[in-house]
Amino acid sequence: DSFDILGDGVKELLIGRDDGVLEVYNFESADDPVLRYDHALSESIASIQGGCVGKDGYDEILACTYSGWLTGLTTEPIHREGGSGEELKLSQEMQSKISSLRSELEHLQMKVLQEREKYQQSSQSSTAVSSVPAFSVNDKFTLNKDDASYSLILEVQTAIDNVLVQSDVPIDLLDVDKNSAVVSFSSCDSE
Numbered sequence: 305d306s307f308d309i310l311g312d313g314v315k316e317l318l319i320g321r322d323d324g325v326l327e328v329y330n331f332e333s334a335d336d337p338v339l340r341y342d343h344a345l346s347e348s349i350a351s352i353q354g355g356c357v358g359k360d361g362y363d364e365i366l367a368c369t370y371s372g373w374l375t376g377l378t379t380e381p382i383h384r385e386g387g388s389g390e391e392l393k394l395s396q397e398m399q400s401k402i403s404s405l406r407s408e409l410e411h412l413q414m415k416v417l418q419e420r421e422k423y424q425q426s427s428q429s430s431t432a433v434s435s436v437p438a439f440s441v442n443d444k445f446t447l448n449k450d451d452a453s454y455s456l457i458l459e460v461q462t463a464i465d466n467v468l469v470q471s472d473v474p475i476d477l478l479d480v481d482k483n484s485a486v487v488s489f490s491s492c493d494s495e
Contacts, residue, residue, distance in 0.1 A: 307354025309363050309379065316340065320349030320367050322444065322457065326377070328365070347371060348442065348459055370442055371461045453478060 306315040309328060317329040317337060324345040329337035348370045357364045362380035369375065394402070426432055442459040458467060467485070469475070477487050 305353050307363070307365075309354055309365060310340065311363070311379075316354075318352050318354050318365055320352035322348045324348055324369070326352065326365065326367055343377060345369060345375060347373075348457075370459055455480075 305318040307318055308315045309318070310316055310330060312330075314331065317331075319327045319329065321327070324347050326343045326345060326349060327339060328341040330340050331337050345367065346369075349367045350370055351368045353366050355364065355366070356362065357366060357376065358378060359380055362378055364379070365377045367375045367377075439460050439462060442457075444455070444457040446455050446457075447453075448455055456469075458464065469477075477489075479487070
């Protein structure tokens with residue numbers, strides 16, 4: 305997307321990448337764009353948009369991730385400074401908003417506990433049937449022309465414990481910075 309997030313009258317380029325990196329570039333001159341800000345999310349970014357969403361006068365960048373999480377980055381300062389010895393007083397509107405959010409959170413926590421109990425009871429009954437849930441997998445296998453390697457990217461909405469790669473020809477697995485996996489090799493039978 306393009307949006308004037310810096311407020312300098314020139315639109316910046318907002319980029320959301322498959323590896324979860326969100327970047328803001330601006331064009332200070334006619335040369336190449338300059339990276340002004342970047343932020344790493346834990347999953348790939350499906351879409352990105354700039355605008356004023358949460359509070360008037362403060363622009364935001366909204367990013368939707370692969371699993372549907374909506375993340376917002378705002379220009380609103382997170383800290384307010386008071387004078388010496390001055391207490392920070394919340395407006396009545398802010399206090400009511402905080403109390404409604406707290407009650408909503410307590411309600412959701414109670415609902416989660418009830419659903420957990422219900423699941424425990426149903427899973428221990430003699431008529432309980434277990435099934436493997438179906439997950440959609442976001443996968444990409446792309447050629448990196450710089451070093452003649454392929455990148456395999458797997459993304460799913462749950463934790464990945466193991467990935468098995470089987471090949472008819474010998475392969476070399478290369479480690480990358482963003483990889484937290486432990487690689488183990490086993491030889492194949494020639495048959």
